[in-house]
Amino acid sequence: MIHFNDNSELAIVDTIFSPSLSVFLDAFPDALLLVDDQGMMRMVNLAAQKLTGYTHEQLLGKSIDLLIPARYRARHRHYEKAYFKDPRKRTMRNGRSFALLKQDQQEISVDIDLRPITISDQSFALVNINIANQQFQVEQELQEIEERLLLAKQAAGLGIFDLDLQHQIIYQDERMSEFWGEQSTRSCTYETFFSAIHPKDRALYQAALNKAIDPTGDGEFTIEVRVIQARSGSEKWINSIGRVHFIEGVANRVIGIAQDITKQKMLEKALQNFRSEEESLFKQQVAIHTASAIAHELNQPLTAISAYSEVALNILENNPNQRSKIKESLQNCVTQAQRAGDSLHELIASLHKADAHIENLDLNEIILDASHAVRSNGFSDFHQILQLESNLPTVSANRVQIKKAVINLLRNAVEAMSSANVTNSAITITVNTIAKEKLALVTIEDRGPGINPQIVHHIFDPFFTTKSTGIGMGLSISRALIEANGGQLWIDPHSTTGAKFYFTLPFTS
Numbered sequence: 001m002i003h004f005n006d007n008s009e010l011a012i013v014d015t016i017f018s019p020s021l022s023v024f025l026d027a028f029p030d031a032l033l034l035v036d037d038q039g040m041m042r043m044v045n046l047a048a049q050k051l052t053g054y055t056h057e058q059l060l061g062k063s064i065d066l067l068i069p070a071r072y073r074a075r076h077r078h079y080e081k082a083y084f085k086d087p088r089k090r091t092m093r094n095g096r097s098f099a100l101l102k103q104d105q106q107e108i109s110v111d112i113d114l115r116p117i118t119i120s121d122q123s124f125a126l127v128n129i130n131i132a133n134q135q136f137q138v139e140q141e142l143q144e145i146e147e148r149l150l151l152a153k154q155a156a157g158l159g160i161f162d163l164d165l166q167h168q169i170i171y172q173d174e175r176m177s178e179f180w181g182e183q184s185t186r187s188c189t190y191e192t193f194f195s196a197i198h199p200k201d202r203a204l205y206q207a208a209l210n211k212a213i214d215p216t217g218d219g220e221f222t223i224e225v226r227v228i229q230a231r232s233g234s235e236k237w238i239n240s241i242g243r244v245h246f247i248e249g250v251a252n253r254v255i256g257i258a259q260d261i262t263k264q265k266m267l268e269k270a271l272q273n274f275r276s277e278e279e280s281l282f283k284q285q286v287a288i289h290t291a292s293a294i295a296h297e298l299n300q301p302l303t304a305i306s307a308y309s310e311v312a313l314n315i316l317e318n319n320p321n322q323r324s325k326i327k328e329s330l331q332n333c334v335t336q337a338q339r340a341g342d343s344l345h346e347l348i349a350s351l352h353k354a355d356a357h358i359e360n361l362d363l364n365e366i367i368l369d370a371s372h373a374v375r376s377n378g379f380s381d382f383h384q385i386l387q388l389e390s391n392l393p394t395v396s397a398n399r400v401q402i403k404k405a406v407i408n409l410l411r412n413a414v415e416a417m418s419s420a421n422v423t424n425s426a427i428t429i430t431v432n433t434i435a436k437e438k439l440a441l442v443t444i445e446d447r448g449p450g451i452n453p454q455i456v457h458h459i460f461d462p463f464f465t466t467k468s469t470g471i472g473m474g475l476s477i478s479r480a481l482i483e484a485n486g487g488q489l490w491i492d493p494h495s496t497t498g499a500k501f502y503f504t505l506p507f508t509s
């Protein structure tokens with residue numbers, strides 16, 4: 001017979017540990033253990049096996065210690081003795097849970113009810129185990145969140161700080177105090193903490209903190225400062241982000257995270273250096289191009305002036321009476337000098353932003369203008385075939401720049417033909433419309449020797465020239481001018497009849 005010593009709920013008539021008692025206990029949904037006064041488990045039901053993860057055989061006859069985490073065992077033995085001295089029903093809940101060690105060594109929180117039972121004059125305790133429901137779950141979830149946070153913190157290399165504004169003490173985790181150098185321990189005065197900041201950044205740090213603790217503000221604290229590492233003297237860039245906690249409108253704490261951004265800062269600096277180097281290289285290029293463009297403009301007239309001067313000197317020496325010829329040569333010198341001046345003026349105008357204004361131009365008119373300029377500048381030895389489309393829509397471009405590009409192309413054509421002694425020097429200029437693309441297409445084709453396929457890919461390179469007095473900037477400047485006006489300039493590399501250049505310009509939209 002089983003007596004519940006408090007004479008309560010159940011009385012079971014049976015012989016000690018009969019199979020029917022075991023069936024009876026198995027039917028209970030709660031985990032039940034029958035423990036003798038020596039702490040040995042004498043019966044375990046199915047729910048207990050399921051809860052602990054042990055089999056019936058693994059538990060039966062074993063000490064209850066098996067289910068108690070090692071750190072609680074001594075204390076448990078003390079309770080056990082006390083219990084069997086005064087066995088009575090006990091409910092151990094009320095917010096106090098026990099740790100149960102499962103077979104997989106995981107600990108779970110449980111509530112325990114103890115009920116004294118006497119079977120054949122022997123004292124037992126019937127232990128009813130329930131998972132400490134909500135609390136256990138909450139604890140589990142909290143633990144998981146904590147673990148996830150820890151992982152995230154580790155992965156991001158974050159340090160954590162908690163600044164107690166009332167007592168001016170800062171608490172930091174290991175990573176944070178590592179950022180802050182050797183002088184800053186896990187908890188230290190704000191003064192010590194502050195002294196590690198680079199002197200040039202201290203005012204910034206304090207200003208960010210003052211702003212954050214201002215009760216009328218948003219309580220956000222964010223700052224990037226350099227921290228001096230006391231021992232090595234090196235600097236670390238640290239980014240701190242925090243939030244201020246107010247109590248009754250007064251800033252009480254700032255809790256936040258910090259990150260070492262030294263590498264990022266160094267990369268930024270390297271990029272900045274690279275950019276300024278690139279910029280100065282670009283400026284250098286602009287200076288070279290400008291100087292070359294000026295040389296390009298002066299080269300022609302200076303060569304001519306030198307030639308006319310030599311002629312004049314020659315006449316003076318050999319036929320000093322031929323005054324008209326001397327005058328003619330000197331007159332040519334004057335014309336060339338004026339031409340040089342005009343070219344420079346135009347060049348400066350085209351380089352000057354304010355003058356580079358865009359207008360609606362009649363491209364046919366520009367072509368005629370440019371060809372006239374070429375002739376009047378001493379390159380009149382060519383025959384011109386014009387195929388200009390009538391009613392050509394206007395193009396939006398800068399007059400001076402387009403005219404300059406056309407003059408360069410025509411001048412090159414004349415020079416190529418005269419150096420090759422082409423007898424019937426003719427330049428065909430065609431202007432027509434590429435309607436679909438809303439562009440005007442200009443073709444300038446000469447009857448000269450054309451361009452050697454081996455060098456054709458280099459002719460637009462700055463300083464590329466095959467001429468003894470050339471500078472090699474004409475085509476590169478012309479291309480830049482056309483492109484600055486939204487068009488393109490290229491050469492037909494397969495032309496067999498001479499050089500054939502094309503350029504486009506967009507129509508006024």
Ligand code: ADP
Pocket residue numbers: 412413414416446448449450451459460464465466467469470471472473474475476499
């Ligand atoms: P430069 O006239 O000072 O040489 P350019 O940039 O105007 O500089 O021309 C570069 C080179 O392209 C010339 O030296 C020449 O070899 C070639 N070139 C340009 N235009 C023609 C052309 N119409 N016919 C043959 N070769 C040309």
